[in-house]
Amino acid sequence: MEGMKWRRTPNEGGEPSYAPSEREIAGGETSDTPQNETEGGKEIQVTIDPDLLDCSICFQPLCSPVNQCEHGHVACHSCWSKLQQKCHVCRAPVVSRSIALEKILESVHIPCTYAHLGCRKSVSYSQRQVHTDMCEFGLSLCPIPGCAHKASSGEWWEHFLEDHLDPSSYYSYGQSIGILLNEEDLYYALFGPGDDLFLLVKESIPNVGIALSLYYIDLPHRDQNVFPYELKELKYQTTGTTPKKRRGKLYQIPDFL
Structure with missing residues (x-):
């Protein structure tokens, strides 16, 4: 389980958009405060099973575009292409993008893997491995x-x-x-x-x-x-x-x- 951060901000049409927030995390720990006021919106601290944000076929982090079959099963774009746009669970055709899940993925930020060594960056969940490979605090x-x-x-x-x-x-x-x-x-x-x-x-x-x-x-x-x-x-x-x-x-x- 990992502590993750969502930020809810209003856009021009009054609809909520989920944009990545910027913050610094010291020591690899998230704040115990459940909700904080920020400029233009609110931030909430949540705990979520990270497996829910991974592709159910290749187990890599999901990233846009995220497509789903007519029954709501999702996988990454690469895996759908290999399956010829047929669902690996129910064999139904892949019919649409999961916009709601894409917005969640864009909003989820987690502490760097090397937070315990001093890195204070909060990184996008889908890009965490890219940051880990380049982090100045890495081994x-x-x-x-x-x-x-x-x-x-x-x-x-x-x-x-x-x-x-x-x-x-x-x-x-x-x-x-x-x-x-x-x-x-x-x-x-x-x-x-x-x-x-x-x-x-x-x-x-x-x-x-x-x-x-x-x-x-x-x-x-x-x-x-x-x-x-x-x-x-x-x-x-x-x-x-x-x-x-x-x-x-x-x-x-x-x-x-």
Whole structure:
């Protein structure tokens, strides 16, 4: 069972329309208040079995258009097409769209799957998986080759201390440090202040040479949007910036030697 949110707003003809509302949910919990006044309408908190909003054939979330047979059985548009517009329950023909159900689907919003990790977004029920796959608070795979560990923002420092400490160095912002990558080294961990963590990954590319990829793995306490860096190798030099687009994800800056 999931807490969901509907918003009822009047339209120009005086008829109610069900438009998605915007709100932020902290900690994955919904409010206990059953009804709240909002601009232009009302919001109510309800509990509903989410299976009712899924296709009864493929079990994926329903989304517009939602068609129904003459007896009211519904399924997603894709499944109806595969069944040649014949109902899988009663074999009756599919005759119309379920406009009322479509309006409900458009109105239902739920907390993000990663609300317990800090995501405060309320997402459309039919689009929840799309948001989950792109959520900045989601789990990321460790970039170390052969490591299957997954973690979210704020958890990487401990993982690297336990499993990827060698080779590594501690750094301070605004100061240069020397890094020696031996031939057998595939990565180099950089532990910074405030649990900040960067990673230099080495990869051999056929017919090109050695590629160095700079990741920021975890910056849980920093608000900067750009991090200047400079890499030097003998007479080779490269400079650039690392944009911070999301917290808790891995962003790659490739440089070729």
